[in-house]
Amino acid sequence: MSAHTIAIIGAGSVGSTIAHTLILRRVVGDLILVDIDDELCRAQVDDLSDGTFLSDVRIRQGTLEDARKAEITIVTAGAKQRPGDTRLDLIDRNYKVLHSVLAGMQPMRPDAVLLLVANPVDVLTAMAQKMSGLPREQVLGSGTLLDSVRLTRMLAHRLKVADRSVHATIIGEHGDSQCVAWSATTVSGQPLARVLPLSSEELSTIANATRDKAGSIIAAKGFTSFGVAAATTMLCESIIFDQRHVLPVSHWREELECCLSLPAVLGRKGVVGGLPFKLDEGEQDALEKSAKSIRDVMAMCAKYV
Numbered sequence: 251m252s253a254h255t256i257a258i259i260g261a262g263s264v265g266s267t268i269a270h271t272l273i274l275r276r277v278v279g280d281l282i283l284v285d286i287d288d289e290l291c292r293a294q295v296d297d298l299s300d301g302t303f304l305s306d307v308r309i310r311q312g313t314l315e316d317a318r319k320a321e322i323t324i325v326t327a328g329a330k331q332r333p334g335d336t337r338l339d340l341i342d343r344n345y346k347v348l349h350s351v352l353a354g355m356q357p358m359r360p361d362a363v364l365l366l367v368a369n370p371v372d373v374l375t376a377m378a379q380k381m382s383g384l385p386r387e388q389v390l391g392s393g394t395l396l397d398s399v400r401l402t403r404m405l406a407h408r409l410k411v412a413d414r415s416v417h418a419t420i421i422g423e424h425g426d427s428q429c430v431a432w433s434a435t436t437v438s439g440q441p442l443a444r445v446l447p448l449s450s451e452e453l454s455t456i457a458n459a460t461r462d463k464a465g466s467i468i469a470a471k472g473f474t475s476f477g478v479a480a481a482t483t484m485l486c487e488s489i490i491f492d493q494r495h496v497l498p499v500s501h502w503r504e505e506l507e508c509c510l511s512l513p514a515v516l517g518r519k520g521v522v523g524g525l526p527f528k529l530d531e532g533e534q535d536a537l538e539k540s541a542k543s544i545r546d547v548m549a550m551c552a553k554y555v
């Protein structure tokens with residue numbers, strides 16, 4: 251049994267599914283759920299606790315004061331997109347939620363990692379870096395790991411190979427300006443273009459389907475939860491067990507003056523390193539445009555911080 255503790259702020263669809271996945275994967279010994287809706291939180295804890303016999307993880311309802319002491323705190327609290335909303339449309343509501351959550355968690359345990367999942371995740375990650383009191387490297391967002399998983403699946407399906415044989419990365423915003431690092435996409439170490447030559451129209455179709463997948467799920471069922479829970483669990487494992495996986499997560503990029511996703515090394519202190527990630531000219535342009543769209547929203551939010 252792992253002796254680690256993770257707190258999840260926001261016990262709605264995403265928070266509870268992350269809790270469920272962490273329980274099944276035995277990532278932690280103790281899990282704390284916090285929500286402003288006391289009754290919902292209690293019911294989620296009661297329901298989740300019926301499944302803990304599979305892994306012996308202890309789960310309980312807690313407060314921001316409890317979350318303050320956890321090794322990882324995951325923030326899912328906030329409004330979700332309604333059909334047709336972009337993730338950026340959520341900023342006004344979710345900034346206020348983030349502000350009140352972080353204010354209630356001061357001072358945070360100095361070696362804590364704060365993992366943002368609520369949207370717009372890139373902008374909220376940058377705001378949390380300013381408000382949390384933690385070093386920047388310890389505050390990161392789930393970013394485009396989920397988008398990269400979605401892209402990987404589409405390519406693996408097309409190639410009729412296992413997902414793990416494909417390495418595909420979405421970079422930039424977890425949102426509409428995201429871009430595919432096609433030049434770095436490989437299948438069993440071989441460049442994708444060699445294994446599966448695709449026309450530029452086909453590449454665009456795949457990129458658009460990846461970008462639009464969340465919207466189509468939300469249009470049909472109102473929210474997404476399973477993919478983000480699996481992605482967040484993978485991030486927690488890399489952090490808690492200091493596994494140093496290289497994963498696309500939202501983190502501060504000085505050269506782009508914002509938080510966005512590029513591959514980073516994830517260990518016990520959060521983003522513990524980076525590796526060179528070469529892009530072609532078109533991809534670099536797209537990344538810079540994505541950064542600009544995030545910076546534009548941050549500029550609109552300057553009134554807050």
Ligand SMILES: NC(=O)C1=CN([C@@H]2O[C@H](COP(=O)(O)OP(=O)(O)OC[C@H]3O[C@@H](n4cnc5c(N)ncnc54)[C@H](O)[C@@H]3O)[C@@H](O)[C@H]2O)C=CC1
Nearest residue numbers: 260262263264285286287327328329330367368369473478
């Ligand atoms: N980064 C990603 O890949 C993904 C992000 N999301 C985002 O996650 C967020 C949550 O989505 P859902 O769980 O579907 O929404 P939800 O509405 O089911 O849950 C949100 C929960 O936050 C709680 N909450 C609100 N204010 C709070 C506060 N001040 N303190 C504590 N709890 C508070 C609410 O009571 C509610 O239970 C949304 O912003 C959504 O866009 C969703 C899917 C994927």
Ligand SMILES: CC(=O)C(=O)O
Nearest residue numbers: 337369396464474478
């Ligand atoms: C909602 C969201 O951000 C996603 O599923 O990608």
